[in-house]
Amino acid sequence: MKNSIxxxxxxxxxxxxxxxxxxxxxxxxxxxxxxGFSSYTAYCYLIASMGLQVLWSLGLACLDIYALKxxxxxxxxxxxxxxxxxxxVTAFLSLAAASSSAGVTILYSRDLDFCSLQQIPCSRFQxxxxxxxxxxxxxxxxxxxxxxxxGSI
Amino acid sequence: MKNSIxxxxxxxxxxxxxxxxxxxxxxxxxxxxxxGFSSYTAYCYLIASMGLQVLWSLGLACLDIYALKxxxxxxxxxxxxxxxxxxxVTAFLSLAAASSSAGVTILYSRDLDFCSLQQIPCSRFQxxxxxxxxxxxxxxxxxxxxxxxxGSI
Numbered sequence: 001m002k003n004s005i006x007x008x009x010x011x012x013x014x015x016x017x018x019x020x021x022x023x024x025x026x027x028x029x030x031x032x033x034x035x036g037f038s039s040y041t042a043y044c045y046l047i048a049s050m051g052l053q054v055l056w057s058l059g060l061a062c063l064d065i066y067a068l069k070x071x072x073x074x075x076x077x078x079x080x081x082x083x084x085x086x087x088x089v090t091a092f093l094s095l096a097a098a099s100s101s102a103g104v105t106i107l108y109s110r111d112l113d114f115c116s117l118q119q120i121p122c123s124r125f126q127x128x129x130x131x132x133x134x135x136x137x138x139x140x141x142x143x144x145x146x147x148x149x150x151g152s153i
Numbered sequence: 154m155k156n157s158i159x160x161x162x163x164x165x166x167x168x169x170x171x172x173x174x175x176x177x178x179x180x181x182x183x184x185x186x187x188x189g190f191s192s193y194t195a196y197c198y199l200i201a202s203m204g205l206q207v208l209w210s211l212g213l214a215c216l217d218i219y220a221l222k223x224x225x226x227x228x229x230x231x232x233x234x235x236x237x238x239x240x241x242v243t244a245f246l247s248l249a250a251a252s253s254s255a256g257v258t259i260l261y262s263r264d265l266d267f268c269s270l271q272q273i274p275c276s277r278f279q280x281x282x283x284x285x286x287x288x289x290x291x292x293x294x295x296x297x298x299x300x301x302x303x304g305s306i
Contacts, residue, residue: 041256042259095248099252099256103195147300
């Protein structure tokens with residue numbers, strides 16, 4: 001179980017967690033650098049959701065490093081249940097945040113065509129949303145692997 | 154397995170499918186009745202996603218009725234895998250559609266305060282988005298049950 005691909009305490013699992021941290025941080029960084037983002041509820045929610053994702057993924061990445069260094073087995077149904085629930089909750093929050101931000105960004109850039117008319121940093125919003133979707137993709141893989149392991153034990 | 158709560162071929166599973174059909178249809182109906190919805194990409198995507206959801210849930214509801222009537226067992230790994238993948242794909246599409254529409258609706262009603270100024274049927278948009286979130290809630294339960302059954306067999 002310890003060597004299950006993407007599972008807790010495996011090298012691939014650690015890579016997924018670090019990827020989640022990296023892209024969620026990048027999404028926050030790009031969004032914060034865009035002026036006027038705080039006027040939009042969707043973008044504020046994106047930052048909150050990505051912030052939660054960074055905290056969660058960083059915590060589990062530290063646990064993975066600990067498990068790999070001291071060769072500890074994390075195959076405990078209670079611990080795995082906790083990880084699975086946390087992963088699912090953050091995955092749904094990330095997808096909701098990314099989608100709502102994408103909805104607003106598409107409205108501005110395509111439907112209303114505000115980007116070419118007004119001083120709105122659309123490209124930064126788009127990059128931030130793209131990073132948040134990549135984050136969601138990684139956390140979705142982690143969630144599926146976690147749920148699968150939990151269903152199998 | 155046939156009697157697993159919310160699983161395929163069970164009464165609770167059939168109720169979940171009918172609930173998904175009902176709320177997805179209601180979401181489409183309310184959205185279509187709102188004038189000017191077609192100007193917004195997010196709302197068009199919501200209708201497309203809810204339409205797919207109705208087709209998928211109706212198909213599985215018919216299969217549940219067939220299984221209940223003729224007392225057939227649907228516990229086949231290949232069939233269950235197909236259901237699980239379909240459920241997950243439609244669940245993610247529904248959440249993305251509901252969230253992006255919610256992002257646009259919140260932008261209009263709160264951030265820009267357009268609802269009180271212009272002739273936009275905000276209340277219909279809000280009701281439609283609420284129905285789509287209820288649809289997602291039902292399909293999320295179905296997806297979790299399906300994945301759990303698949304991981305257990």
